[in-house]
Amino acid sequence: MAVDVAGGLTGYRATSGEITIPLPGSTLEHVPAGAEPMVFAGSGKVVTYSIVHVPTTRFKDLAPYALAVIELDEGARLLALVDGGTAENLAVDARVRYTRRDEHGYHFELQADAT
Amino acid sequence: MRDIVVVGAAETKFGKLEGSFREIAVEAAEAALADAGVDRSDIAALYLGTFSPGTFVHQEHPAPLVASMLGLNHVPTTRTENACASGSTAFLQALMSVAAGVYETVLVVGAEKMTATPIDETTQILAEAADWESETLAGATFPSLFALMARRHMHQYGTNRAHLSAVAIKNHRNAARNPYAQFHKEITEADIEKSAMIADPLTLYDCSPVTDGAAALVVTTRERARDMTGRPVRVLGFGQASDSLSLFRRDDMTSLASARKAANHAYKMAGVKPSDVSFAEVHDCFTIAEIVATEDLGFFRPGESGPCALEGQTALDGRIPVNPSGGLKGKGHPVGATGVSQIVESVFQLRGTAGERQVRNAEVGLTHNVGGSGATCVVTLLGKAA
Numbered sequence: 001m002a003v004d005v006a007g008g009l010t011g012y013r014a015t016s017g018e019i020t021i022p023l024p025g026s027t028l029e030h031v032p033a034g035a036e037p038m039v040f041a042g043s044g045k046v047v048t049y050s051i052v053h054v055p056t057t058r059f060k061d062l063a064p065y066a067l068a069v070i071e072l073d074e075g076a077r078l079l080a081l082v083d084g085g086t087a088e089n090l091a092v093d094a095r096v097r098y099t100r101r102d103e104h105g106y107h108f109e110l111q112a113d114a115t
Numbered sequence: 116m117r118d119i120v121v122v123g124a125a126e127t128k129f130g131k132l133e134g135s136f137r138e139i140a141v142e143a144a145e146a147a148l149a150d151a152g153v154d155r156s157d158i159a160a161l162y163l164g165t166f167s168p169g170t171f172v173h174q175e176h177p178a179p180l181v182a183s184m185l186g187l188n189h190v191p192t193t194r195t196e197n198a199c200a201s202g203s204t205a206f207l208q209a210l211m212s213v214a215a216g217v218y219e220t221v222l223v224v225g226a227e228k229m230t231a232t233p234i235d236e237t238t239q240i241l242a243e244a245a246d247w248e249s250e251t252l253a254g255a256t257f258p259s260l261f262a263l264m265a266r267r268h269m270h271q272y273g274t275n276r277a278h279l280s281a282v283a284i285k286n287h288r289n290a291a292r293n294p295y296a297q298f299h300k301e302i303t304e305a306d307i308e309k310s311a312m313i314a315d316p317l318t319l320y321d322c323s324p325v326t327d328g329a330a331a332l333v334v335t336t337r338e339r340a341r342d343m344t345g346r347p348v349r350v351l352g353f354g355q356a357s358d359s360l361s362l363f364r365r366d367d368m369t370s371l372a373s374a375r376k377a378a379n380h381a382y383k384m385a386g387v388k389p390s391d392v393s394f395a396e397v398h399d400c401f402t403i404a405e406i407v408a409t410e411d412l413g414f415f416r417p418g419e420s421g422p423c424a425l426e427g428q429t430a431l432d433g434r435i436p437v438n439p440s441g442g443l444k445g446k447g448h449p450v451g452a453t454g455v456s457q458i459v460e461s462v463f464q465l466r467g468t469a470g471e472r473q474v475r476n477a478e479v480g481l482t483h484n485v486g487g488s489g490a491t492c493v494v495t496l497l498g499k500a501a
Binding site: 018020021022023047048049050051052053054055056057058059060062064065067068069077078079080081087092104105106 | 235236238239242248249250251252253254255256258259262263264266267270311312313314315316317361362363364368
């Protein structure tokens with residue numbers, strides 16, 4: 001099974017129920033048998049977060065950056081960057097919205113219109 | 116199960132060491148063999164716990180190397196890797212081999228040489244023990260994964276800066292009384308407040324250091340130990356469990372299910388309760404990890420550990436002394452050696468030879484060693500030999 005991953009936030013639900021949101025750029029050509037493709041609307045909330053000051057070499061140019069566990073409205077969770085997030089403006093349960101993906105994974109931003 | 120004992124225990128000093136990986140592993144092993152008073156021809160197998168010598172010092176396949184340097188010619192050797200629980204995993208493999216009657220007497224070594232690597236590379240190597248595709252490539256480091264737990268624990272239970280600091284201050288105080296520890300300087304709240312932020316809310320003083328070190332144990336049967344000169348300590352029980360490698364996939368990020376399951380297995384096997392434990396060496400890779408551990412092990416109810424640490428209940432003279440060695444935070448955290456070192460400290464405590472950091476009336480000791488952000492946990496219970 002292949003899933004069209006152009007553009008949006010996509011993944012699949014395995015028969016075990018576990019939802020996987022693969023690496024950006026994945027073609028999703030080798031998902032488990034019986035998996036159900038999923039396309040997410042891109043809205044969710046912050047479950048927990050940290051501001052990373054000492055990163056790995058791959059993220060050296062981004063630090064400090066906001067890293068958060070995000071629960072999408074469809075119930076799936078992922079670890080992603082919240083662009084513009086700081087220790088002052090982030091909070092558990094803050095609403096966030098998916099914006100883009102690149103070599104640093106998935107990017108979200110705080111929703112100004114909802115908490 | 117056969118009655119299993121630890122009859123020899125030793126470790127190197129922890130810190131930035133001159134010796135190479137193989138030299139510190141052999142130093143600890145030789146000392147443990149001498150402590151046991153065993154003839155090395157009686158050692159039937161070697162188990163070596165180490166996390167990543169291939170990347171830290173470009174040496175894979177290290178177990179036969181250490182065995183041959185010790186003159187343990189042709190014994191079967193096994194290297195175990197379970198991230199930061201690599202050492203205690205080696206110990207469990209050794210226990211099970213003796214318990215099954217495959218071997219009578221075996222040697223366990225844990226070792227890691229970490230300080231020869233630049234710090235950003237070390238951060239990267241350690242981060243490879245997380246889920247590479249969904250955590251490390253998304254920007255996670257180990258401090259940040261535990262920071263995510265800390266933030267959630269704060270949100271859910273009101274855990275705060277003072278609670279985290281109480282753990283760091285207590286463990287540095289204990290380490291100052293431990294000649295093997297990396298740090299011998301006590302710290303204050305002011306030191307913590309002005310220390311660099313690593314992954315908010317965790318600062319430098321919330322994090323265990325980068326460390327070189329090795330530790331070793333001789334494991335045998337109670338009967339066979341009578342022929343040796345080392346004072347035996349009994350293995351009462353043990354447990355090991357796993358969980359999702361990714362922190363975000365777990366329903367509860369304020370507790371480690373692997374730790375609860377491993378502890379329950381160990382308690383049941385030993386026939387003891389949390390209230391029977393005299394002291395615990397727990398995996399405080401970060402201050403929040405000790406708070407979570409002491410709740411998972413049943414010493415405190417969820418949310419109560421921080422306030423209890425602040426009250427001094429986990430101090431050397433407290434209700435349940437936690438990390439009398441100084442823990443990973445103060446003693447140091449040479450990843451593959453840590454689990455073995457926790458057993459070494461427990462042997463010292465149960466023999467009554469821990470010096471200035473001796474816990475009074477130490478009868479039952481617990482060790483808790485975590486791999487990754489909780490994907491692996493090993494818990495052991497040790498007791499005084501009658």
